[in-house]
Amino acid sequence: MAILTRAGRIELANAIKQKSIYLAWGQGAIEWDTQLPSEPSSSTELTSILGYRKATRVLYCDADEQGEIQVPNGRYKIVAGPTPHLYCQFNYDFNDGLSKSIRELGLMVGTKPKASTPSGQLYFQPEDIEQKGTLLLLEHRPAIYRDQGVRESFEFVISF
Template sequence: MAILTRAGRIALAKSIKQEDIYLAWGQGAIEWDNQLPPEQSASTQLTSTLGYRKATRVLYCEVDQENGEIQVPNGRYKIVDYPTPHLYCQFNYDFEDGLSKTVRELGLMVGTKPNADVPNGKPYLLPSEVSQIGTLMLLEHRPAIYRDQGVRESFEFVISF
């Protein structure tokens, strides 16, 4: 039986880290307020995308259950300055991103490309400003978040290869 080695996992993390990473958020379906549907591994996009936020930080990390400063549902990690099979991705939305919308789904996208007429470096993209949505690497359905004035949403994920 073949295995994916640690060196192979690190190579995958290095490759992904070189790409633009965005977090797409979407409205999902109102029926999800009663019961969230399971995420499907065959999914390629969100149900109803509101926008895409470019990652604020993408860093290598490693497991540190006792002292890790990064806490995500699957454990604690610490930032390191060398390649590992784990990538920490942080996304900080601005106050006006998705204002007055309800968010029920998140998708970590790799390779999202803005339209040619979008100003270079614009961190938040509307669906109409995207020429290529990229590859959906992570999908999360979540309880509804209403985007209200004065609230700045932040999300953190650790992707392990």
């Protein structure tokens, strides 16, 4: 039986880290407010994309019970690199997706905005995207209503 070695996992993390990483968020379906559906591994896109936000930080990390990063699957600490774990942080601005309900998140790899978008822009509407990229992670969640006084932040640790 073959296994994926630690060195192989690190190589996968390196390959992903070199690409553009965005978090897409969407409205999902209103029926999800009563019961969230499971996330099928065959998914390739969100149900109802509202926008894409470029990662604020993509860093290597390692499991650590005292680590400063706390996600549902454990605690991690930032390390110089390379490891089979990537920490991805996304900080949305106050006006991103304003007055919308967010029920789905998708970590996208290889997303490419259109060349006509302004340099330095970090949030993109679906029509501003030339290449959606590959859906690496999908999460359905209870609705978050986007209020003007709230700046949403999301953190993920992806382990290979």
